[in-house]
Every structure is written in structure tokens, then in C-alpha cells.
Amino acid sequence: MANILVIAEHDAGQLKLATLSALGFAAQTAATTHGVYDVLVIGAQMGTTAESLRAYGARQVLVADAAPLQSPLADRHAWVIEAVVKQRDYGIVVAAASTFTKDILPRAAALLDAGMLSDVVGVSRTDDDLVFKRVMYAGNVLATVTLAGDLKFLTIRAAAFAPVVAGTTLSPVEQIPLPAGPMPDLAEYGGREAKVAGRPDATEARVVVSGGRAIKNAEDFERLVGGLADALGGAVGSSRALVDSGITPNSLQIGQTGKIVAPDLYLAVGISGAIQHLAGIKDSKVIVAINKDADAPIFEIADYGLVADVYTAVPELTAQLKQ
Amino acid sequence: MKILVPLKRVPDPDTKIRLKPDGTGVETDGVKFSVNPFDAIALEEALRLEEKLGEMDIVVVSIGGEASIEQLRVGLAMGAQRALLIKTGAALDSLAVAKILAAVYQREQPDFVLMGKQAIDDDANQTGQMLAALLGIGQATFVSRLELVEQRTRARCARETDAGLESITVKLPAIITADLRLNEPRYVSLPGIMKAKKKPLEELELEALGVAAVARTTVLHYEAPPSRQAGVRVPTVEALVDKLKNEAKVI
Numbered sequence A: 001m002a003n004i005l006v007i008a009e010h011d012a013g014q015l016k017l018a019t020l021s022a023l024g025f026a027a028q029t030a031a032t033t034h035g036v037y038d039v040l041v042i043g044a045q046m047g048t049t050a051e052s053l054r055a056y057g058a059r060q061v062l063v064a065d066a067a068p069l070q071s072p073l074a075d076r077h078a079w080v081i082e083a084v085v086k087q088r089d090y091g092i093v094v095a096a097a098s099t100f101t102k103d104i105l106p107r108a109a110a111l112l113d114a115g116m117l118s119d120v121v122g123v124s125r126t127d128d129d130l131v132f133k134r135v136m137y138a139g140n141v142l143a144t145v146t147l148a149g150d151l152k153f154l155t156i157r158a159a160a161f162a163p164v165v166a167g168t169t170l171s172p173v174e175q176i177p178l179p180a181g182p183m184p185d186l187a188e189y190g191g192r193e194a195k196v197a198g199r200p201d202a203t204e205a206r207v208v209v210s211g212g213r214a215i216k217n218a219e220d221f222e223r224l225v226g227g228l229a230d231a232l233g234g235a236v237g238s239s240r241a242l243v244d245s246g247i248t249p250n251s252l253q254i255g256q257t258g259k260i261v262a263p264d265l266y267l268a269v270g271i272s273g274a275i276q277h278l279a280g281i282k283d284s285k286v287i288v289a290i291n292k293d294a295d296a297p298i299f300e301i302a303d304y305g306l307v308a309d310v311y312t313a314v315p316e317l318t319a320q321l322k323q
Numbered sequence B: 001m002k003i004l005v006p007l008k009r010v011p012d013p014d015t016k017i018r019l020k021p022d023g024t025g026v027e028t029d030g031v032k033f034s035v036n037p038f039d040a041i042a043l044e045e046a047l048r049l050e051e052k053l054g055e056m057d058i059v060v061v062s063i064g065g066e067a068s069i070e071q072l073r074v075g076l077a078m079g080a081q082r083a084l085l086i087k088t089g090a091a092l093d094s095l096a097v098a099k100i101l102a103a104v105y106q107r108e109q110p111d112f113v114l115m116g117k118q119a120i121d122d123d124a125n126q127t128g129q130m131l132a133a134l135l136g137i138g139q140a141t142f143v144s145r146l147e148l149v150e151q152r153t154r155a156r157c158a159r160e161t162d163a164g165l166e167s168i169t170v171k172l173p174a175i176i177t178a179d180l181r182l183n184e185p186r187y188v189s190l191p192g193i194m195k196a197k198k199k200p201l202e203e204l205e206l207e208a209l210g211v212a213a214v215a216r217t218t219v220l221h222y223e224a225p226p227s228r229q230a231g232v233r234v235p236t237v238e239a240l241v242d243k244l245k246n247e248a249k250v251i
């Protein structure tokens, strides 16, 4: 069966770990369909990024490396993907789900008249086709789906596929020239708001501490949620309630319409457990809830629940962890 | 200026999703339906642009059965001038919807399209991007701030990304998809509902649009995801630390 193209994601050259899960999906799927997989990285000055992708069993590491590709603009990225897919023979184009890949992959899919599935969490093979599992309705429904057509676009949930393991054989790197014809120029990138440095991204961290409406202001969030996260070397996250009230930035939101996380340990601090929030944390290994309402729905899915006021319990917990 | 706003009929976000016992779909009997929340945000933004910049032609469009008229009426009651229903009973997916919307776009010739970033039923988050590709125009997705600049020839947008807020200026016409923080949609008022009754609502058979839009995705089966079991309550912070260290071994 047909070959797979994995789209790598990086942040200014730094490879996103979720890419390794997309490669894991590709390795697993290629093994059952007797195909091979390539990985494509798009950007400017991609030398080291391409190098960092060589140990993962790809037939080739393809690099579209050019100054006009520096900004993460969908029009140009989709244009490159379209050209690469047209030149080579792929049956699947896949990336780990993120705001970056969800911006560019559907655009590339439509340019190639291909259908797409988002947030795939499982794949299996039938006689002549692949059958996928994906989540819908804020994680309330697991659907078994097929996608017709010789070319399929997918985003996968990183948490659902084991990252590919590095091997000793190095994949060859091939430079992809910019496609012929005029370069799309539909948008201008204006940069990104400086990210608060120092803590890992919630989608990549082993421990995530999230705060909810119980937290009254930004200082308390930093002291309680930030303090606990730092004691555990973890990332911070928040419910939408705190984003709405301006206490936390949107990039911290976890849930159906925010980030999907699957850490070893997720601590929900003063979060009620609305279905939309749970949609983003269900795959966590261990969930801890601290909430003063013994009937809060979060306790129905938490492995460990502590009924307490977060303003007293969290500082105490942080102090004990520091000992 | 003319703004096209697609509205999708979806189960209300506050209803509990129940599966049909035979796994063929989601129970729709007795379920409250609403305008997809992100689409309502998109429409609200169009209305706010009109309030700020003066008269606009805001057209809401929905694709589906007669039932979607309910959502179009909500759109009209919020303040849209005109509604269009593309009637079809066919199962559609994002690409099929994008193809239909592309035909609607050609017919309506709007200055831009404002739409939700995803529908809360299939959670696909694809249609806007696909529509932009089919039309060969720009896109600004997951937008939480929108401003028309350079004599309304461009839209300057803030986008919500995993790494934080990004700024992008896109040429018009373009597809702009709304994220939650863009605004908080107004409630429909009684006078709004009364006025909506007099506004034009056109129904058009999908066939009349001349688009071949066949879904490539087929859902074979629906099931509940494996559910997490409730764990244990711990009485104290010490007990919690002990469990995490010695039982779960995660710290």
C-alpha cells in the first residue's frame, strides 16, 4: 500500500516532541501496509532540525529550506506540501495535531482534493483499507471511520501513539527546492507574543498543574499553580474560566478547544470538571483533583481526590514536595 | 461590505451526548440544538464590525435539512440581514462542506467569510482552511482579535496558537475563523426575533448549486470512549503525597 509523508513540526528550528509520535504512527502503519515513510520539515535554516530527524527510520528526510518559509504561514506551507505530494507517491500525509498543523494540513488537503481526519487515536487495517478511530463531541464519542480516496490527510493525537524509537541507521537528507510558479503571498506574519519562558509546554511535560476558577487572580495563579508546578518540574495549564477572566493567557487553556494533554500526572486545582475540560485531560496517567466541593464532577474521573480549599492545601502540598 | 457567515446546527454544548444503543449514531430525539458556539462568535464579530464601520450586508448560510432553519432564524434575530439554506439530506464531511461553501461564495461574492474554527459535534477544525484553499484566498484561523486595515483591504488578526498569540495580516477576501476569545455573542432579543420574521430566508436545493459534494469519510460505528473510573479520596495532603510517591509512583 501507499507510502506515508510525515510533516514535522518545530518551533524556530526546535523539533516538537509530538512529531516523534506522528513518526511512531507512520512506522506502525507502514509496517502493516508494507510501505515506507518520509518526513518533511519546512522552514528557514533547517539544517540542525533536519539532522535531528535522521535517526527515526524514515526513507528520507525531506527539507524545504528557504527564507520565505521562515514564518508559519499556511499559504506557503500548504503550497510546499502540495508540491511534494504531487512529485512523489504518497497515500497518507500525517502530522501530530496542534494549532500549527490544524492550520496548514486542511489547506494542503483541499489543494490536493483529499479528505482529512483530525485527532486520530487509533488505526487498524482491514483487507484493502485502513480503519481509523477518532474522537468527536468533546471526547464523548469514539468513532470508527474510513476515509475514501487514494490520498488521505490525518492529524493524530500524540498521546495515542508511542513515539518512534531512535535507531542507528541515519536517513538521507534531501533538499526540496521551492515549487515552481509564484509563491503565495496572501498573508503577512506579524510575530508572536513573547512566551513566558522557564516552564515546559503542557503538551510535552510529564507533570501538568492546572488552575480553575477557584484561583482569584494572576498573582495567586503564579504563587499557587506556578509554585506547585515548579516544585514538580512541571508545566502549568488552566481551565477556560481563568482564560475568560483574563487571569491566564489562552495558550494555557486545556480542553476540547484548548490543548490536549496526557502527562503522567495531572493536578486539577479548583477545577469543576466540565466535559469540555475533561476532553483535554482524559488520557493522563494519573489525575489528582483538589476541590472544596465534594460533589464536583472532577472527582468522578480523578484517581486521587482531596476535598480541600486550594488556598490552604496547595501551599501545604508544595511545601511537602520541596522537603 | 458583505460578510458571509456559515452557521451549523449542532447539539447544544450543555446537553449530554447520548449514543444510540446500536452504535449507529448520536441520539438526536429530544435533544436541544443550537448554533455551533464558534459560529455564533463569528456572527457576533460581523455584527460588531457593522456597528463600528457602518452598514454591512451580513448573510448567514447553513447546509442541511429544514431543521437548520431554526439556527438561521437565530442568526437573523441576532442581526444578520439575510439567510440562505442549502438543502440536503446527505451526510457531509469537511471537504464536502467546503466545496458547497465555495459555490455559495461564488454566488454571493462576499468581501470575506467569518466562520467558527470548529464545530463542536465532529470537532474537525478543517472547513475554513479547506474553503480558503479551494478559493485560492488567504486564511486567518483561531482568531481572537480582528481589525480591518488599509482601507478595509486587509484584516489584521491575533491568532490563538499553542505557543501563544500570533499576529497576522491577511489580504481580503479571506477566510477568518473565530476562536472563543474573539467576543461573547449577544443573546437574541424579542424585538430581534420579531424583526427576523420579516427578513429574507432563501432555500436552495444543493443540486441547484451544481456542486458534486460527496463525503469521503464514513463513520462505521460510534461508541463511548473507555471511561476512567473514579479513584479514591485522600483525607489529607500527607496522604496524597504518600499515594503519589508510593502507589502511583509518579513523583
Ligand SMILES: Cc1cc2nc3c(=O)[nH]c(=O)nc-3n(C[C@H](O)[C@H](O)[C@H](O)COP(=O)(O)OP(=O)(O)OC[C@H]3O[C@@H](n4cnc5c(N)ncnc54)[C@H](O)[C@@H]3O)c2cc1C
Residues within 6 Å of the ligand: A211, A212, A213, A214, A215, A238, A239, A240, A241, A242, A253, A254, A255, A256, A257, A258, A259, A269, A270, A271, A272, A273, A274, A275, A276, A277, A280, A290, A291, A292, A293, A296, A308, A309, A310, A311, B013, B037, B038, B120
Ligand atoms: C464550546 C465550548 C468549549 C469549551 N472549551 C473549554 C476548554 O477547552 N477547556 C475548558 O476548561 N473549558 C472549556 N469550556 C468551558 C467549560 O464548559 C467550563 O465552563 C469551564 O471548564 C469551567 O472552568 P472551571 O472548572 O475552572 O470553573 P468552575 O466550573 O466554576 O469550577 C470551579 C471549581 O472550583 C471549586 N472551588 C472554588 N473555590 C475553591 C477553593 N477555594 N478551593 C477549592 N476549590 C474551589 C468549585 O467547587 C468548582 O468546582 C468550553 C465551553 C464551551 C461552551
